[in-house]
Structures are given as C-alpha cells and as structure tokens.
Amino acid sequence: MARPKVFVTRQIAAAGLDRICAECDAEVWPEQLPPARDVLLRKIAGCEGVLTLLTEKVDAEFMEAAGAQLKVVSNYAVGFNNIDVPEATRRGVRVGNTPGVLTEATADMAFALLISAARHVVPSDKYVRDGRWKTWEPMGFIGLDLRGKTVGIVGMGRIGMAMAKKCHGGWDMRVLYVDHSANAAAEEAFAAQRVDFETLLREADFVSVHTDLNDTTRSMFNAQAFRTMKNTAVFINSARGPLHVQADLYNALKTGEIFAAGLDVTDPEPLLMDDPLLTLPNVVIAPHIASATVQSRNGMAEIAADNLLSGIAGQPLRAWVNPPK
Numbered sequence: 001m002a003r004p005k006v007f008v009t010r011q012i013a014a015a016g017l018d019r020i021c022a023e024c025d026a027e028v029w030p031e032q033l034p035p036a037r038d039v040l041l042r043k044i045a046g047c048e049g050v051l052t053l054l055t056e057k058v059d060a061e062f063m064e065a066a067g068a069q070l071k072v073v074s075n076y077a078v079g080f081n082n083i084d085v086p087e088a089t090r091r092g093v094r095v096g097n098t099p100g101v102l103t104e105a106t107a108d109m110a111f112a113l114l115i116s117a118a119r120h121v122v123p124s125d126k127y128v129r130d131g132r133w134k135t136w137e138p139m140g141f142i143g144l145d146l147r148g149k150t151v152g153i154v155g156m157g158r159i160g161m162a163m164a165k166k167c168h169g170g171w172d173m174r175v176l177y178v179d180h181s182a183n184a185a186a187e188e189a190f191a192a193q194r195v196d197f198e199t200l201l202r203e204a205d206f207v208s209v210h211t212d213l214n215d216t217t218r219s220m221f222n223a224q225a226f227r228t229m230k231n232t233a234v235f236i237n238s239a240r241g242p243l244h245v246q247a248d249l250y251n252a253l254k255t256g257e258i259f260a261a262g263l264d265v266t267d268p269e270p271l272l273m274d275d276p277l278l279t280l281p282n283v284v285i286a287p288h289i290a291s292a293t294v295q296s297r298n299g300m301a302e303i304a305a306d307n308l309l310s311g312i313a314g315q316p317l318r319a320w321v322n323p324p325k
C-alpha cells in the first residue's frame with residue numbers, strides 16, 4: 001500500500017521524525033531557514049499531512065495548495081497563531097499542537113530573563129569581556145531585589161502557573177494575575193489574586209506574559225500599559241512578540257518608564273539588526289528559545305508525530321486544537 005505523502009518543514013528531533021519517516025512518504029526540508037512561500041506551496045501539494053513550525057503561515061492559500069486530501073496540520077509548537085484554525089475546521093483539516101511538554105522549560109526561561117534583566121547579567125558580562133572590570137565597585141550594576149516582590153502573570157494557563165510557582169515558592173512573591181477566567185488552583189496554591197489589567201500593571205514589580213496571541217491580546221502592552229507600570233518594573237515576554245508594541249517598549253525602556261525587559265520573543269522575528277532595542281543596555285533578548293531543552297524538544301517531536309500520524313489515520317489527535325464539537 002502506498003505510504004501517505006507528508007511534508008515536514010524542518011528537521012526536528014529524531015524522537016518524532018524517525019517514526020514519521022518510517023511510516024510515511026516524507027520529505028523533510030533540510031535547511032535552517034524556512035522554505036520560501038512558493039516553494040512551501042509546491043512541496044505540500046498532494047500531502048495528507050504537513051508538519052509545520054510557527055514560521056509557516058497556514059491559511060486558505062496553504063490548504064488550497066495542499067489539496068482536498070489534506071487531513072492534518074501538525075504544528076510543532078504549543079501556540080498556533082500561525083494557523084487559520086476556523087478555515088482548517090471548515091475544510092475538515094485537523095490541527096494539532098504540542099502542549100504540556102514545554103511548560104517548565106518555558107517558565108524557566110521566563111524566570112531566567114526576569115533575573116537577568118533585574119540583575120544586569122548581560123551588560124555585566126559584556127563589561128568583563130570588554131576589559132572594563134578594574135575593581136570591586138560599591139555603586140556598580142545595582143539591580144533589583146526579588147524576594148517578597150509582586151509578580152503579575154498575564155495568562156494563568158500551564159506556563160503562567162509554572163512561572164507563578166517559581167516566583168511564589170522560590171522567592172515568596174505575591175502573585176497577581178489576569179485571565180479571562182478564574183484559576184482556582186493558582187488561587188489555592190499561590191494565593192494568587194485575579195485582578196484587572198490596570199491593577200496588575202500598577203502593582204506588579206515583575207510583569208510576565210503567558211497569554212495566547214489573538215485579536216484581543218495583540219498589542220496589549222502598548223505605551224499606555226508601559227506608562228501605567230512602575231518605573232522599577234521589569235517586563236518579561238516569552239509568549240509572542242506582537243503582544244507588545246515594540247516601539248512603545250523601546251520608549252518606555254529608554255525614558256525610564258520601566259526599569260528593564262527580558263524578551264524571548266520579538267516583533268518581527270528575527271529581530272532586525274537596526275531595531276533600536278539593540279542599542280539599550282536594559283533589555284535582554286533571546287532568539288525564541290524558551291522550549292529549547294532536550295526533554296521539551298523531544299516531547300514536542302513525539303506529540304507532533306503522534307498528531308500527524310493520527311490525523312492521517314483519521315483518528316483523534318493527542319493534542320487536538322479543533323476537535324469536533
């Protein structure tokens with residue numbers, strides 16, 4: 001029997017890729033950069049399944065180019081803002097994602113950014129490398145304390161919970177959160193208080209974003225939001241770049257409206273080399289690597305492979321974004 005044709009838009013961990021290659025007629029894009037759009041649309045023609053990354057826009061044009069036999073799009077990410085899910089649902093295309101396995105790694109990265117931004121870790125490293133470390137300086141690199149401060153979690157889902165746990169359990173922080181629904185587990189475990197967005201901005205010393213990117217959350221961190229935050233606040237975004245307005249973030253950091261920021265995500269990605277953020281010492285930026293640990297990436301590869309193979313077989317997906325209602 002002919003094996004199902006699939007396209008995998010990048011090399012992923014063998015934990016998932018080996019099974020896909022064993023069970024399918026799979027083509028794996030071998031390059032570091034994503035395929036150009038026209039190449040992608042050509043490669044997916046006739047595929048029953050496509051394994052995508054957040055760099056691939058999966059819209060009506062994509063599904064049209066794949067053809068009516070397309071059964072599943074398996075996204076190698078927990079976020080799926082790159083996919084037009086209603087359009088996929090309309091066409092009967094199953095959409096999978098990879099929740100759960102990257103929760104701790106992502107929260108670890110958010111915390112790493114928090115402490116790096118609060119304690120000038122990156123500029124002080126540069127200071128040493130530049131040969132400027134001459135003596136112990138009583139007034140050099142004075143940062144912020146963490147213990148007993150207030151963390152504001154925007155989006156108390158799995159990753160928000162893991163971040164709250166670190167901040168509350170490890171650093172005795174008071175936890176405020178914003179979410180569209182109450183999270184009883186967070187309220188019980190971390191005495192988390194659900195507040196409105198403005199209260200969170202006004203009261204939090206550290207604001208960490210863990211929400212989905214959608215039409216209601218896009219640009220929620222804008223000039224007004226940064227103005228409302230404390231001058232001593234640190235802003236952390238490990239979710240999606242367009243949740244913040246980058247020019248407004250730059251102004252807030254430049255003028256001292258907020259103390260510092262830690263970003264694992266930017267808008268656009270990759271960050272342009274002439275982005276003014278790169279001129280500031282009080283922002284630390286990582287290239288969207290929060291899930292980049294051995295365990296997380298293996299877990300993501302396994303779930304993505306399961307989703308792809310189940311979708312082709314017409315079975316329920318292990319992590320199914322658009323299950324039948």
Ligand code: DGY
Pocket residue numbers: 054076077078079080102239290291
């Ligand atoms: C996701 O999974 O959504 C991340 O951004 C990439 O790991």
